[in-house]
Amino acid sequence: MGVADVGEFGLIDRVTTRLTYGSSCLLGPGDDAAVVAAADRRVVASTDVLVDGRHFRRDWSGARDVGHRAAAANLADIAAMGATPTALLVALCIPADLDTAWVEELADGLAAEAALVDAGVVGGDMSASPTLTIAVTALGDLAGRAPVVRSGARPGDVVALAGRTGWAAAGLTVLSRGFRTPRVLVEAYRRPEVPYQAGPEAARLGGTAMIDVSDGLLADLGHLAKASGVGVDLRRDAFAVPPQMRDAAQALGVDPYTWILAGGDDHALVATFPATVALPDRWRTVGRVVEGGGVTVDGDAYDGPAGWDHFR
């Protein structure tokens, strides 16, 4: 059944019955606005938008996958401040001929990803549009801590990574060449595995700066380096190429480090810490903060593609 057949309010009813709201939700969907707990008198808030054909393709990802990805992209931004997500709001623009089942499965994916961190979809809006578009706002709680911003890195800090990079980009390359396997790579693209707990952990450990890897490790560390007025030097040998990725890279004729260093969408967290901090296993040291500016690999400029610009 198409969304035009059930109408705006019919579709809203179908979607909201599928949602869970999380323990921070004080008033959920159905009113002019939601009310969400903000325990420490501040709220962390971030918005990300996904556009059909640009951030996802419906022939490459199911609706549920798109829901997971849309939620993950926003929840990772909250984690990258050192905060715990509390709620999502979703603005959906839907072509009138889209099947309602697609929208319902999208809602399932959003809700399932948010449930991983005890958050929920507490509000939203829907409109018809020629372009399927999903704009998600995530809210979060800092539990009394200072936010871990991009600008706090200092020369001498270590650079550490939680989560993985290159997997989503490898999966995207696989799909873009018309393949559906290796499944582990394709699934990594469809549903990122975000190390949400590592965000607040970095804040507790005294992380000096942090960013979520959405555009690619080099590009995002470039943002962090610029904001902090420092340089970052990565150690290439800190990035072992996993066997599945190595095999796929060979078959597809791709340098796997292009995926690992420049590929986005895995939503790893990369942070800087004073060299004296003992990092838990979840955090892998991958480089150090240096004087100067920009991001280098083993002291040299990286000459592959560096990241993603949404207008180019």
Added chain:
Amino acid sequence: MGVADVGEFGLIDRVTTRLTYGSSCLLGPGDDAAVVAAADRRVVASTDVLVDGRHFRRDWSGARDVGHRAAAANLADIAAMGATPTALLVALCIPADLDTAWVEELADGLAAEAALVDAGVVGGDMSASPTLTIAVTALGDLAGRAPVVRSGARPGDVVALAGRTGWAAAGLTVLSRGFRTPRVLVEAYRRPEVPYQAGPEAARLGGTAMIDVSDGLLADLGHLAKASGVGVDLRRDAFAVPPQMRDAAQALGVDPYTWILAGGDDHALVATFPATVALPDRWRTVGRVVEGGGVTVDGDAYDGPAGWDHFR
């Protein structure tokens, strides 16, 4: 200059330098997320999306007007909970050939409308898209009060309106017939005058239910009546037709009550109050809450168009 020429990060720089953040903003744009004060340990949050050609037309409204309208639609939702807005986040989807000046003026309009309530644009996202789309999330503060929800109206309450209805719909009809005057109606469509302060005021006065009039008075009171399990009866004589609206209605062959009772987009606030409450001048009594269900006018069903469904 087109947005593709300056790129995503160039455009973000151009826009963020034009923004003001409001006094609740603790950390503004430029990091993974913003941080906003939530003084009473709760945050009110609402999302609305505007789609080019559906919610606005670039030949009918300037970019600054669209910014005002996009902000107003969301800020009014916060006010309709009895809350004071604190911040906006904006997800912008932009055709690659759109002029950067349009985006800059949109940002000016968003910021100017938010500044009316000491809120600011504290974060956002941008993407290229074939369809110009503006998704806005507004945050707000209840100052320790309970939210005024849709479901609290009780038989015997009075129904009162703050702000105006029919003006935006009249302006839209004028524009859709190819005219540019009366200017007062066209401007009402382009930039709604939202009675933001009336929202928290209604909460302080003991309002039992409230909603923002975005779809039309009958439709939105219908939502309130349904949520409260009551009926609402409006008095037609409470709605005088202003002279400019009467003249335009006559010239265009429209029943002006269609604008006043069923026209949306003025973002008036309509609330229910115990009959004992002495209402300030800003609140005009327009009807009463009755047993039963649905919305009537002078005891009868209204037989004009009732409101707006975004998929029909």
